Amino acid sequence: PMATLAQGTLGGAAARETSGRLRLVVTGGDESKPVKGADVLVKWQTGDRVLNETTKTNSQGVANISSVRHGTIVIQITAPGWKTAGRQQDFRDESPITIHLEQDQRPGPSGSPTP
Secondary structure (H helix, E strand, C coil): CCCEEEEEEECCEEEEEEEEEEEEEEEECCCCEECCCCEEEEEEEECCEEEEEEEECCCCCEEEEEEEECEEEEEEEECCCECCEEEEEEECCCCCEEEEECECCCECCCCCECC
């Protein structure tokens, strides 16, 4: 695992920002099965700028984003048939973060709940 370092100033003092690889595991339903093709949005702040990255989960429900700054991040997951999930997370190391989705029980166009 590689970490990158950037130096800047914060209030006149040198500040170090460390980044790492973020690994998200998205599961869903009572059996916690992987959710393939979920849209993943991750936001974090670097200095005065808010950065974001988007990706999709693979067939194992995994999404990887490189170079996310350590600190507080915001994660949002959306997938058809599932309720949108979002949360703030403290990102300090490269341990996988698991997010569990609940099925969306709203009626679809046919009047029955979406799968």
